[in-house]
Amino acid sequence: MSIASEFSSDQLVLVGVGPGDPELLTVAAVRVLKAADVVAYPIAHEGAEGMALAIASRWIRSDQRLLPLSFPMVTESQPRIAAWRQAADVLAAEVRSGNRVVLLCEGDVSLFATGSYVQLALRRHHPDVPFALIPGIPSVCAAAAAAVEGSLDLPLAFQQEGLLIRPCPETNVELIALLQSARKTSTVLGLIKLGQRWSWVRPALEQEKLLDRALFAQRVGWPDQWVAPAQAVPDDVKPYFSLLLIRQQWPEVLP
Ligand SMILES: C[S@@+](CC[C@H](N)C(=O)[O-])C[C@H]1O[C@@H](n2cnc3c(N)ncnc32)[C@H](O)[C@@H]1O
Known part of the structure; x- marks a missing residue:
């Protein structure tokens, strides 16, 4: 039996809602949402907009109770640990x-995902509370799909290739080392948390002659989505919801 059809009272489900387009929630996510009494969602601070809530809002009714949970985006560990525990x-x-x-x-x-911290905090502090997870469509997969709208083809992985999804490195030196290692190991890169780093990442890609092998994707699935070859994107600061896909080589045998 599926998670969604088993959803009963006294239960918690952590639901991935996809990157932006409400049509990209799974059938299971929509079914669980419809059955929920309480819809909790992360916010960065009191009064902030919840991205996940905005994505799922089409599927939420006015008789369901909304429960914002604050997860401060800070580097110090104590406020973050306190927020996970509180949630x-x-x-x-x-x-x-x-x-x-x-x-x-x-x-x-x-x-x-914030949900992973909550998952671990629940397991540790409330082991008696049953919970389930419903996976969602990751932003890198949605970016590869959205690229096709502009006739750009960037399949994430073929055959023996690797796929590495990770935050963009913090420095130019680390990025160059990562690009070289990915090239050696036929690994496609999905670099998230790109936004503020794009202004120095673009020149690094140019230096490595990779601008025509990288795809920039901003706010995928939102009305202002922008997906473009990296060379078409100026080197200014980009939003937090932006990422890069880098395919440095292709398999020898292709259609
Ligand atoms: C904390 S991570 C969350 C990743 C998310 N759980 C997923 O499965 O894609 C946030 C980063 O994911 C990327 N991201 C998430 N949603 C995005 C979107 N709609 N468009 C572009 N990038 C997105 C951005 O790089 C952002 O900095």
């Missing part, structure tokens, strides 16, 4: 009150 406590209390609860997560629920 786990609040969600556990909702479940113990007999509610069907979902926690929305942008993209996939296990890939660089």
